[in-house]
Structure formats: structure tokens, C-alpha cells
Amino acid sequence: MTTRRNTLLAAAGLAGLAAGPARAQAFPERPVRLVVGYPPGGNVDFTARLLQPAMSQALGQPVVVENRAGAGGIVGTDAVAKARPDGYTMLITGTAPVSIFPVAMERLPYDPLRDFAPIGMAYRVPIVLLVAKDITSRTLAEFVTRAKATPGGFSAGTAGTGSGAHLAIELFNAGTGAGLVHVPYRGTGPALNDLIAGNIPVMFDQLSSALQLHADGRARIIGIASAERSPLLPQVETLREAGMVEAELSTTLGLLAPAGTPAAVVEKLRAALAAALADATVAQRLGSLGAVIPPAANITPAYYGQVIRDELDIYRRAVRLGNVKLE
Template structure:
């Protein structure tokens, strides 16, 4: 009996050692990078931009696998249920990991339990853009104008439950501006109405709004980032104006299935940091308004904290707007 017990215990120790041993040789075959959106969008673009540099850093091919559906839920759930060996990872935006979990009653995964953060790639801040008919040039002046006509100022977004919609809820809570949310079916129609003067305000990502600001078809008067964007040094942040303290953005990051060995996750994080250090990658992303974290912050711990902070921020925004997604 004693011999049999020792054999069982020895077998358990051997299994425990397998994880670190595999981590030392990881990766020894191609790695799949799941994108929960169709080809052509921002997340897919970023995945394909990172792909060559990450492949070089890992010494194995990184293969982009588009698994679109349900606003990113299909791809996210696939990774959450994948084998936690590092050979499947997810590149995603904010909604599947920070908005849907607090705005939907049922979700097939828990982002904190079923996914392991690898690293944040970048943030694209949400901005507040006004039509040419709005002559105010500062956030303070805009808020005073909106408060003078309660409920008389509408603000468009890409849709109900979007990050921009929740930004409006937080903006109203911080200012009592009383902006009336007008959801559109995507960013394009909202921006078209802004240009035409059919709606005075649109909240959107910096990357989409920047071209209109640069050619004078509309104006960005506020940005929901911690610091001013290098692309818009004269545009004040909502934080410095004392209106909204939280950073509100589309945040792109890499995640692995929950339970992936930490040594493997660290290797993937190092590959992401190496890719983001590539000048060609950095220049392309920053030209589109992306704010890349310092290399020291491209870590599992930092991105994990970002996700937890965003869950708290958007949980409050969902409560304020009574937002329910199905």
C-alpha cells in the first residue's frame, strides 16, 4: 500500500513539473491569434500589424484567426474555453471584456476567471466632437451652453451600449449637461449627420474623428484620456477640465485562456512588447491616435488592472444610463 501511495504521489509531482518544462520550450509550433471581428476592422488591422514582429520575437508563426460574431463574444468565448497552453490567444477591444460583462445578464464567460491578461497594446481615447455650427471652443463654455437649454442638446454615438454611449452617461453625471443620447447604426452615419449639421455633438474614437477635425469638417473639443494627445496638443482632456476623471477609450489587449502557465504568459507579453517597440508598428499606430503604454507597463499585471478598472467604470455608466444589452 505504501509503495502504491508513493507511486501516486510521485506521478502527481511529475505532472506538476510538466507545466514549467513545457513553458521552457514554448512555443514549439505556430500560435493562433483569435480576432473576434471580421477582417478589415481596427482589431483585425492591429492583429495583422503585430503579427510579423510577434512571430519573429516568438520564433514561431503567429496566425490570425478571425472568429466574428455577437460583437466579439464568439471569439472571446472560443479563447476562454481553449486549452490553456499558450497556443491560443485573443486580441480584443473593450466591449467583450469590460462592457458586455456589466451590461448583459448572460455571458458565456467571465473575463476575470476565464481569461488571463497578457498585455495591453494601446488605448484609442474617446473624444467629444462638435459640428461647425457650435461656436464654443472650450469644454466649460460648451457645458454652460448645454445647461442653458436642458435636454435641448443631442449627442450621437455608434449605438446603445457602445463605449461612446457610456461616455455620454458619465459626462452628463459629471456636468449636468443633459445631453440626449442618439444612437446610430455605426460610426459612419453619426459622423455624416454631424458634418451635415443634423446633430450638434458626436462622441467617438479619436481614430475615426481625427480626419474630420484635421480638414475642418467638425471640431474635437475634448478628449477622455489621462493626458493630452500628441496629435491634438491644444485639445483639453475631460479630466483636466474637471468633468470626467476616468479614462474612456477603446482599449486593445492580448489575453490567453485562464489557467495558462505564468511563464508562458510572460513570454507572450515579451513578444507583444517587442512588437510594439518596432518603429514601423509604433509609427503606424500612433498616427491613428493610439496611445501605447511604456514598455514597463506592457505586462499581465498592468493590463489585468486596466480591465478591472474598466469594469468598475462601465458598471457605473451602465447603472447611470440603465443600459441593458441582449
């Protein structure tokens, strides 16, 4: 009886192993959820809905955008971390939930490296240094020289404490000795309004938010935190040219699945993301906002996973420099 029981258990185990690849091959057989950890209307939600039609077509099943807002993206991120790893739940996320909060908060209900399977990076939007229109400095070198000559004399606004822009200030100060004083606002809008009004001389923000201000002369972009100069602003120097060590500081958007999602399923999701990013309309809309889509060869789980690890290292250093603690 024992021998017969062991034989039956072994057969059942083999059947289960065989069923796994079969399920992966059939995937997807129903709609796939794309969770956004923010309310409708923001850049992450915008991107999800921009990618949705092309991804649905590539997968042969509807991709349903679901907003699970709360705690700066933590609620939605945690929900996906705890979802079944079957490919039917994905997360689209920006930088903060997976690269900043893990190094700036003492407690987080998930681990970005342990609890997720990367699918692929969608794009980066570089952080830029904006100055008010009455600031006479035309180059980064001029600006840094002037800032160093008046220690603490330049305040720099951001969307808030612990934001990517705030951490960019800490890294910029460390690399250049500029001594900018961080002024946190409750969101990008109020900070931009004060910059335009001349109430603050400097602001760090995403390129997508700053482009129109630069174009119409209400403020000027004099530095960009990208590895290379932006084709949208070829005359604007990179922050690395001013002395920063880090080549790229950006809002990075990508797709993640729960850890344990079968590799074959992840590959189907990755291929759908790559197809969506190759769509001419999608690429044009993102490019007009200053988003940098990676080459097709870099839209992979391995590449996005390395991006997250690199960002964790960079922002860990920035958090220590600024003694940043988020709750």
C-alpha cells in the same frame, strides 16, 4: 502492494510536475493562434495583423490571426475562454467584450476576471467629443455653458447603445450637467455622416475616427477623454478639465490567454507583445491613429488586469446612470 502503488502514483505525480516547467521552457513548438472576435477590416483585426510579423519573429513560430466573429466579439472571446490553457490560443480584444458587456448584459458565457489570464495591454485610443462645424463653442467650458442653458437641446450621436461612446455621454452628463441627449446609430459611419451634414450637433467617438474630420475642418474636436492632452491635439482640453471624474475613457486593446495558462508561457507571450509594440513601424502606425502605447514597464499582466478592473468599475457606474441593458 498498496505501498508500492502509492509510491508509483507519487512518482508519476512528480514527473507530471517536472514536465510542466519543461513544456513551458520549450514553448512555443508550433504556431500560435491570435483570435479576433470580429470580421476582417476593423481596428482590432488591423492591430492583430500589424502585430503579427513582429510577434512571430519574437516567438520563433508563426502567429496565425483567426477571425471568430459574432455577437459583438462574444463568440471569439468565449472560444478563447474555453480553449486549452497552453499558450497556443490568445485573444486580442477591445473594451466591449471584457469591460462593457459584463456589466451591461445579464448573461454572458464567460467572466473577464475569472476565465482569462491577462498578457498585456497594447494601447488605448481615447474617446473624443466632436461638434459640427457650425457650433460656435470653441472650448469645453463654452460648450457646457451653452448646453446647460438649453436642457435637452443638444443631441449627441454614437455608434450605438451600450458603446463606449454612449457610456461616455452618460458620464459626461453626470460630471458636467450638460444634459446631452443620446442618439444611437447603427455604427460610426452613419453618425459621422449626420454630424458632417449638420443633422446632429455633437458626437462622441474614437480619436482615430475623428482625427481626419478635425484636420480638414468638417467637424471639430473640443474634448478628449484621456488623462493628459494628446500630443496630436495639444490645444484640445481633456474632459476631466470640464468636470468629469474619470481620467480616461477609451477603446483599450490588449491580449488575453485562457485562465490557467502557465506564468512562464504568459511571460513569453508578453515579451513578444512588448517587442512588437517597440517596433518602430508598429509604433508609428499606431501613433498616427491616436493610439497611446503604454510604457514598456506597463506592458505586463498585472497592469492590464488592473486596467480591466478599473474599466469594469467605471462602466458599471455609467450603465447605472443610463439604465443601459444589452441583450
